[in-house]
Amino acid sequence: LAFGVVFGASAQVARQSVQQVKMKANVNTIALEQPVSAPSVAATGDTISGLYYDFSNSSDWTFGNLSGTTDSWVIGTAVPAGDFPIDGIESTTASNGFALYDSDFYCGSDDAYVQLANPVDLSGQGSVVVQFQQYYRNFQGQSFLEVSIDGTTWTTYEVNGALAVNAATSNPDNAQVNISSTAANASQVWIRFRIMGGCDYSWMVDDVAFVEGAENDMQMLKVWHGDIINAFEYAQFPVAQSQEVVIGAVSLNQGGSAQTGVTYDYSISDGSVVASGSFSAANASLASSASDTTWYSTGFTPSDAGTYTVTVSVGSDQSDAVPSNNDGESVFRVTDNIYA
Numbered sequence: 001l002a003f004g005v006v007f008g009a010s011a012q013v014a015r016q017s018v019q020q021v022k023m024k025a026n027v028n029t030i031a032l033e034q035p036v037s038a039p040s041v042a043a044t045g046d047t048i049s050g051l052y053y054d055f056s057n058s059s060d061w062t063f064g065n066l067s068g069t070t071d072s073w074v075i076g077t078a079v080p081a082g083d084f085p086i087d088g089i090e091s092t093t094a095s096n097g098f099a100l101y102d103s104d105f106y107c108g109s110d111d112a113y114v115q116l117a118n119p120v121d122l123s124g125q126g127s128v129v130v131q132f133q134q135y136y137r138n139f140q141g142q143s144f145l146e147v148s149i150d151g152t153t154w155t156t157y158e159v160n161g162a163l164a165v166n167a168a169t170s171n172p173d174n175a176q177v178n179i180s181s182t183a184a185n186a187s188q189v190w191i192r193f194r195i196m197g198g199c200d201y202s203w204m205v206d207d208v209a210f211v212e213g214a215e216n217d218m219q220m221l222k223v224w225h226g227d228i229i230n231a232f233e234y235a236q237f238p239v240a241q242s243q244e245v246v247i248g249a250v251s252l253n254q255g256g257s258a259q260t261g262v263t264y265d266y267s268i269s270d271g272s273v274v275a276s277g278s279f280s281a282a283n284a285s286l287a288s289s290a291s292d293t294t295w296y297s298t299g300f301t302p303s304d305a306g307t308y309t310v311t312v313s314v315g316s317d318q319s320d321a322v323p324s325n326n327d328g329e330s331v332f333r334v335t336d337n338i339y340a
Contacts, residue, residue, distance in 0.1 A: 051210035073114040080202040091206035098206035115192035127213035127256025137168035141197020180256030214321035217255035220328035224248035236340040261317035275300035
């Protein structure tokens with residue numbers, strides 16, 4: 001009992017007092033939580049004719065600062081420097097140039113963007129995705145794709161917002177942002193990549209394309225098997241102190257059209273299905289680029305030791321054009337005497 005009290009108190013203190021400390025170690029071993037990558041699912045169409053930018057021509061882009069900052073993006077082949085440098089991006093056309101903001105090297109205040117110099121014409125395009133390759137490691141900053149149809153007012157789409165402290169994307173990560181809610185059918189569209197923060201790591205971007213997006217495309221971003229809001233999600237727990245499986249699901253409307261009747265189907269398996277069912281999303285209708293986070297108490301509490309997999313699939317009243325990105329899972333173990 002004493003151990004249980006001390007362990008529980010220590011766990012709660014640890015969760016509340018995590019400090020953000022930069023690390024030089026392998027990024028796969030020091031992430032404080034499992035990272036969730038930015039959306040990386042292929043769009044349903046082709047690159048819109050002529051709207052592809054590989055940073056081989058720096059005149060395609062302009063640079064700017066906000067909030068009184070002065071450090072700038074650069075285009076070239078130089079890799080990050082500073083005290084905690086990450087590797088250079090391994091994008092398809094890295095050898096002919098890419099965009100880099102090296103926050104770690106500057107180690108000051110960051111609010112800078114690299115922007116398409118000239119607008120693109122998306123007339124007749126009902127669903128549009130901006131696709132790009134990136135490499136980004138998170139510390140305390142934020143990264144955005146911003147979109148404008150007048151060159152003055154900007155709509156912000158956060159990129160990499162789910163990455164834990166010190167976690168990184170894959171290298172390269174094939175990121176996509178559906179901008180249909182802002183730019184579909186617009187005759188002039190500007191985009192820019194903006195970074196905010198201070199003394200972070202680095203962000204590199206390359207091979208930017210405007211791609212014909214799907215009208216209907218729900219995507220599963222994250223699945224939990226425990227209530228992280230009111231309790232804890234353990235990777236392992238003893239049979240004698242088994243916990244009810246409380247599912248958390250985060251989905252994104254990656255399509256150009258609003259999705260109605262968003263629901264989740266789930267199954268819990270230890271080799272064979274031991275529980276299954278469905279539940280409705282918190283938001284009955286999701287606009288393009290909107291996300292949903294829903295929690296559901298399954299009523300299932302494991303009674304046997306073993307490895308369990310919680311699988312959740314998202315769907316809607318519309319026919320999904322990219323079903324391959326509808327599923328997510330979370331794995332946990334029930335043990336004889338181990339909490340982890």
